[in-house]
Amino acid sequence: xxxxxxxxxxxxxxxxxxxxxxxxxxxxxxxxxxxxxxxxxxxxxxxxxxxxxxxxxxxxxxxxxxxxxxxxxxxxxxxxxxxxxxxxxxxxxxxxxxxxxxxxxxxxxxxxxxx
Amino acid sequence: xxxxxxxxxxxxxxxxxxxxxxxxxxxxxxxxxxxxxxxxxxxxxxxxxxxxxxxxxxxxxxxxxxxxxxxxxxxxxxxxxxxxxxxxxxxxxxxxxxxxxxxxxxxxxxxxxx
Numbered sequence: 001x002x003x004x005x006x007x008x009x010x011x012x013x014x015x016x017x018x019x020x021x022x023x024x025x026x027x028x029x030x031x032x033x034x035x036x037x038x039x040x041x042x043x044x045x046x047x048x049x050x051x052x053x054x055x056x057x058x059x060x061x062x063x064x065x066x067x068x069x070x071x072x073x074x075x076x077x078x079x080x081x082x083x084x085x086x087x088x089x090x091x092x093x094x095x096x097x098x099x100x101x102x103x104x105x106x107x108x109x110x111x112x113x114x115x
Numbered sequence: 116x117x118x119x120x121x122x123x124x125x126x127x128x129x130x131x132x133x134x135x136x137x138x139x140x141x142x143x144x145x146x147x148x149x150x151x152x153x154x155x156x157x158x159x160x161x162x163x164x165x166x167x168x169x170x171x172x173x174x175x176x177x178x179x180x181x182x183x184x185x186x187x188x189x190x191x192x193x194x195x196x197x198x199x200x201x202x203x204x205x206x207x208x209x210x211x212x213x214x215x216x217x218x219x220x221x222x223x224x225x226x227x228x229x
Contacts, residue, residue: 004158031215033215033216033217035217040221040222041221041222042119042205042207042219042220042221042222043159043205043217043219044219045216045217045218048214048216050214055214056213056214056216058216090158090159092159092217094215097214097215098212098214098215099215100147100209100210100211100212100213100214100215101147101164101166101167101209101211101215102215103149103161103164104215104217105161106151106158106159106160107158108156108157108158109157109158
């Protein structure tokens, strides 16, 4: 039973560039959430996708956008990268967006470094 | 909006000693509470969760937590620490209608010493 998989594992970009991170949810899951974890901090919710639509969004600027595909996989795009975007980006999946009592399953993340 | 406070960013215990990691939450509606563990260069792994029912929740690796509504707490404990427990621990909250979005605390780094 494949868990949540993310690619790439590491990425180095320079300021102003754009980046795309990818996530495949755990088998059977249909909801994907993205979190940003800065060094020494807890994960911060970016947004959540269900049925190919963004359903919830955290306090992140429009530079952060996403997409969910018919197979439930998802992408996170960040434009005009800033030094402060350096972080571990975590993808989490779950079954059913409305089930707040269902735990989310996390991938190992993509470490993004901005030079 | 809900929030989580984890007291103690670093906790150090001896192997075999009691582990106690503190978590307090704030929520205007009944919360769902979770503890996750993160090992270096890895994602988050669910330790245990409280949704409804029994307030003492048992999780993996011998961990347990007790939901105390009157104290708005959900502290994580383990009777006897093992070297393999060294990791970062995060407490998180979600609420009904919140679409299972998680709000995390800032984490507690657990160190286990011989």
